[in-house]
Amino acid sequence: MTGFSADWLRLREPFDHRARATAAGALDLRGRLARWRGRAPDKALAVVDLACGHGANLRELAPGLGGAQRWRLFDHDPALLAAVPQTLSHWALRHGYRFTLDGTAGGLPAICIAGPDFHVEAVCHRVDLARDLATLDFSDTPLVTASALLDLVSASWLQTLVRKSQAARAALLFSLTVDGRTMWDPADRDDERVHGLFSQHQRRDKGFGPALGPEAAATALHQMAGAGYETVQVQTDWIIDGAQAQAMQLAMVEGMAAAALEQSPAEQGAVLAWQARRRAGIGSCRLRVGHVDIAATPGW
Ligand SMILES: C[S@@+](CC[C@H](N)C(=O)[O-])C[C@H]1O[C@@H](n2cnc3c(N)ncnc32)[C@H](O)[C@@H]1O
Secondary structure, three states: OOOOOHHHHHHHHHHHHHHHHHHOOOOOHHHHHHHHHHOOOOOOEEEEEEOOOOOHHHHHHHHHHOEEEEEEEEEOOHHHHHHHHHHHHHHHHHHOOEEEEEEEEOOEEEEEEEOOOEEEEEEEEEOOHHHHHHHOOOOOOOEEEEEOOHHHOOHHHHHHHHHHHHHOOOEEEEEEEEEEEEEEEOOOOOHHHHHHHHHHHHOOOOOOOOOOHHHHHHHHHHHHHHOOEEEEEEEOOEEEOOHHHHHHHHHHHHHHHHHHHHHOHHHHHHHHHHHHHHHHOOOOOEEEEEEEEEEEEEOO
């Protein structure tokens, strides 16, 4: 089982946001969200967010979705779920939205956020998605979404999710799936070696069976097309450079080196030397990490 700390999610969120904002035009996100909303015009739009972490996907999508929205947020990590109300309230405050933690919805606290042209009610659920995906109810849910999840899951888990969504006629939006492209500028003689080990490590079981890692986006597109979805994909790469990016660059160097060492202890010398050179270059290099966003609309 992998752990994702709130600190890591906070560190990556500005890079996620920039990547998604840059790609929103190519994805026609506004138009697409409006069309998906149009499938249930009279009701609050029901949205499922899988592996929600501390709620970044809701923060990214809710203002663009507009109107009344009813979100169900699922994750297995109690610490991340406990952080959702505070994270959302800080976000709401920053943007001048009204935030309330309201009574209960089915025994769970409901978070309400009102912006100028949207109103969200969100409820968090603790669920092990690897084990309990089948128990989730997607009926009357026009949109199923997740960010930074697909590379963690297995092909068979993803197939179950696609079929379940197809049965519910839900549109799908999967953001920030890593696709294996990693580019440093300037390059280092051992980048390829470390990236190769890192990619192999990404394919280890993260609790869902053998992880798709860099194959996730291609597998998702294939499975969605097989289920009759009309799909579009857009690159949402992290661009990690400039003075604000040093902590993120360091986190990437440390994460890649740790994974590479675990994957191939015999290559310790080369990996540690790469890590030392990359640490020395923090702040004076540029890193691009490839991601893909996929939107899938029921085509039947
Ligand atoms: C990379 S984080 C992405 C979080 C969030 N969607 C975001 O974009 O910031 C992956 C998330 O998957 C969750 N996760 C991993 N395995 C899970 C499982 N078996 N069941 C539910 N959530 C899981 C983690 O707790 C974490 O919140």
